[in-house]
Amino acid sequence: MSLLTIRRALPAALAGVLCAPALHAQEPHRDSSAESPFFEELPTVLSASRLPQVLNEAPGAVTILDREFIRATGYRDVARILRLVPGMQVGQERGHSQWVTYHGLGSDYPTEIQVLIDGRSVYAPSSFGGVDWSALPLTVQEIERIEVVRGTNSNAYGANAFLGVINIITRHSHQDHGASGQINAGTQGIADAQASWTGGGDGLGVRLSAAQLLDNGFSGLNDSRRSQVISLRSDYRINAQDEITLRAGYTHATRALGYPDTLFGNNALRPTDTESATAHFTWRRTLNADEEWLVSFYRNHEASTDAWFASAPPLYPAVPLNRNRSSDRTNGEIQHRFALSPQARMVWGVEARRDETEASFLFGGQKPPVFDLYRAFSNLDWHLTPDWQLNLGGLLEKNGSLAAQFIPRAFVNWQASPRDTFRAGYARAWQQRNLFDLYGDVRAYDPKSGVLLSWPYVSNPNLRTPRVDTLEIGYLGRFPSLDATLDVRIFNERISDFVVRQTVPSPTGPLPLPLPSSQFVNVDFPVELRGIEYQLRTKPWTGGEVLFSHTLIDRRVKDRATAERTSPYSATLTWLQDYGNGWKSTASLLRMGPLAGGYGYVPGYDYVSRPYTTLDLRVARSFRMDGRLVEVALNGVNLGSSHQEISDRSEQFLHPDRPVNPTSSMVWLSVAVDL
Template sequence: MLRKPFFAAVLGLGLAAHAVADHAYPIGDEASFFEALPLVLTVSRLPQPIQDTPGAVTVIDAEQIAASGYRDLARLLRLVPGMQVGQERGNDQWVTYHGLGADYPNQMQVLIDGRSVYSPYYFGGADWNALPITLDDIERIEVVRGSDSAAYGANAFLGVVNIITRHTAAEGGHSVRVQQGSHGIADASARLVLRDGPLGLRLSAHRQHDHGMPGTHDGRDIRVLNLRGDLRLSTRSELTLNAGLSEGERDMGYADVLFDSSGMRTARHLDRSLHLRWRFSPGPEEEWSLSYYHNRERTVDEWFVDSSRNIGLVTDPAARAYLLDAKRIPVDNNRSSRRDNIELQHRLRTHDNLQALWGVEWRRDWLDAPFLFYGKPAQSQREWRIFTNLEWRLAPAWLLNAGAMAEHIDEDRLRLAPRLFLNWQAGGGRTWRAGWSRAWRQPTLFEREADVRIVHRGEVLNYRFRPNPNIQPQRIDAFEIGFLDVLQDGTGLFDLRIFHERIQDLILRSAVTQTDPLWVDGLPVTAPPIIQQILGSTRWQNHPHPVRLNGLEYQLRLRPWAEGELIFNHTLIHASSSERAVRDSVAPYTAGLTWLQRWGAWSGSLSVLRMGPIEAGSGYVQGFRYRVPAYTTVDFSVARSLRLGTTPVELRLSGINLAGRHQELVHRPLQFVRGEEPATEVGRQIHLSLHASF
């Protein structure tokens, strides 16, 4: 049951929404953004105004991306209601919707122009810092807040982030950008746009470099190259090509971690992608599309473990001698993956009041990671899907959205993910919606087959992960009531989502109990090494009891004066579970207030973001728990536009984490050694950028 303050908040929000709706603010020409709500493409795969969608969606457009001054794409998602984003270190991002992210958040689908970028070798999550895309190429980001497996399958369990890049026909010309700042920030990018009749080409190159956060081994040097081509074959058909390359080095690990279980090293990655899409429109209300993409990822991650570190924690002389002997143990965490995906989709309007879409998709993943799957060959998995979505206007004020995805993945039976929503457009810019969906998330290859061992002279010092071939998909039944209000005279927008999400068979990283014998190469181990006794073993398994997430989230966008906008986000979540670790893995609240302003040639933004306490991070120590306290962070950006001759130039000064150093996530083997003192902290970063367009 939800607590009384939650119900009070719901009632208060309802009253506030109507009060705000009845008050008009003076506004300039910028009100047109709200008067004609933009079409969104992601929720049902059908082009729909926001008030027609079967679920809540937040759009971050190119103007807001530029105004933020952010260098990292994932940080933008802190501006979205319900998103919980953190950093354990400067070169890695932890991104979830409604928490439950564990070590590697994988409850959310991430797309670039419809191409899935969740990674088989990144444990089913997205490697946000290795995506082959630059912020300047993005037209908008559509975030579906709620389960969307009816449109995108298993990984859209809690939501979808679709990054949509700009069509070459909408480009204005070439540009360059350079950035310099604190802690070694030295970024550079260039964009070249060419058009010749029906062909448009854009080539983007970007380098991101910094030394990370103070006191942490987390520097990075990432290079990205991206090519987009749009070829108009006829008045009815078009061919689009996207090719991306991301390579670089990232500093990893910590100096004082328990038994050196995450040693300091530099990992290198090389990721490549190719995406081809053909679209054909027989008429204005019909479209066929056929797409193929290929992703290839490779990481070199090698280091040596010195298990004698922190030997002072061990008092037994025999155990101390054992640890001193276990030095310079090589760890080869090199891994590579491939993905091939083919999709056919058909959209049509059969009647003035009815539009529909159907499609089929086939995918094959291949993963070679000897360290993650001890003694096993490369793993592979095949998937196929059939999906459909329907929009039916029952009456002028009533709209029905129905959809379903039939999905089959190796090692499992056919699963059906349905969705049903009813929207009541009451007039005056107000829309109420209510709906239900059911979704499944299949175990990743890592969750099912993980077998990770640290071996020295033929003896297993630590059996970190054990496989669980009997693990089952987790299921969610999501119910929601939503309210969308375009305020009078286009002065703002209010978007509210009240949700109840019931999850069965949640997949958790769980300790292997002491009564469960340790078997190595078919033989029982009666006296495990001291490292195994302290660190223990884990496996991914299904939680035996249901988990419930109840809460509300809302966003209020106001333009109370000319050239200015205020955006307020707030989320309250109550997680109900029989296991405390599950409850604490969801921050009970998040909030954010952003002010965007223009003053002639000047523009700026200021964001104050609040994150509630959460038990989230990476690593494992048997019996050890640590909850990161709530924190507040302040970000700003201010820009001046001018001309150098005929060249438009923008100078921008930006900073993040201005409120000072704070902890956002925990690395447990390091925190175990440090005690109550925050072991991983992020701090201020300030940089100056120069952007010129030609």
């Protein structure tokens, strides 16, 4: 479908909306799945508007990674899976450090996409924000599916859904019974073990999962990790209408960080310990197919120990630095969805949150303010005619001391035929700034004399909140003769008051160490991304499936360094093949254009990683042994020539002539058994 065709169709779509109320009174809503068996294959998504919607009725582009696909990749972590989603720009500074964004632009700890596990936000409220992808409180094996809303979705999930939503949905504990286990062993010290048990009865389901991941990361780097996770999901069906769910998880990770020769040891070699714990309770009352109440409450705790000594010999041989931090988040939510008529459904809800953080060194010896957040949201799904659908949404949000903000979204979907859907929409959103952007105040002192040596971060409590205005048109087409689906999104994302890190004069004048001070500031120009992304998914031959995704972005940004934080292109090609007799394979070719991820710890120093192509491969054989299903697989990632994905700018500053943290190929053998 060409851009010209879409432009010609859009005026007709808008005209249809204007005359729709009159038609609505004459015609009942048509169930497209009843007319075309082909549409029965379309999945239902939950994350686009908080209403269950067939994929072609969702207000925006949604990618679904289901359990079968996730298992077929053989990946050890969620972030690697997300590389196969159109528009996602993912990189690694080291083996256990994942940088995950949609359309780039992210800081060192990206916060532009809301990340949820069963509807619970996993953003770290402490200091930097972001998501610790290597320490999520769940195992890959318990994921039922991942829904990725590609585009602004703040009207449903608030400020952190600035450019999209990633909702990781775990498997219901009533779906399986029995035990399973898996071990991985391979190069770079890979030695993983995972086990899961599911049981219960009389309406009660319980699943307990535990895993340990161990590896040495990329060659030549201080990059080892050992992480343990234990998670619980229990679902209890009280009666035909009521069900309660408890989800709990705990993660502990020990990882190696730093480089041996960074400037004054500002990123020296060291170990770091991280732990997180969560408890999430939900009560769901389903009155009928069209009405449901949902009450949710969760509490998260996170803590990290990350301390080392900088040095500037001979005057200052040991200067203590740390990024120790801990945080607690308490969140409650009530949601109600119901039918207004046979043609219209609505969901509304309210949410309240409190974040408390301790990180003395990062905030000038002070405790940052408690952060309170309040939201009220509503979304309407209205079938104006059998072919025309209107999605309207709004969210009112009060973040901390900021004035309340209203976040709107409007989408129209046109079912041009049982196989072709066009959509067009507008959305506005604000991005929640993390505490460190606003109040970060880092100072290094000589422990003997108390002399201030360096002031690398200066607070800026007057930082304005970035805003994005998004226009998009899209197409979802089904082609039965090819057994194919084509999903296209054409977008214009215009961001005002974008935040960058900028060198500023030291508040106290020249300091003993010649390290510049810096501050987070708003730029005085818009950051505009225009482009197209699409994914073709087809089954062209028996047992074979091919996925091709491609993204092109025109970065209309006055500042070159800001523009380089988004890659102008990316592409993935994945081939899955079932050969029969238990043999399967998966091959993914990934291409990423030039990208400067984040801003690093040396303000003003720019570095762009070169374009690269890499290959991931998996070959597996399943068979039964004594009645038990066994799968043996050989897996490999980053196959081919080495490349750099995200540069550590502090180290790169000292070695501008070569990549300082190239990736390493990793190959491992996995054995999984269902008991």
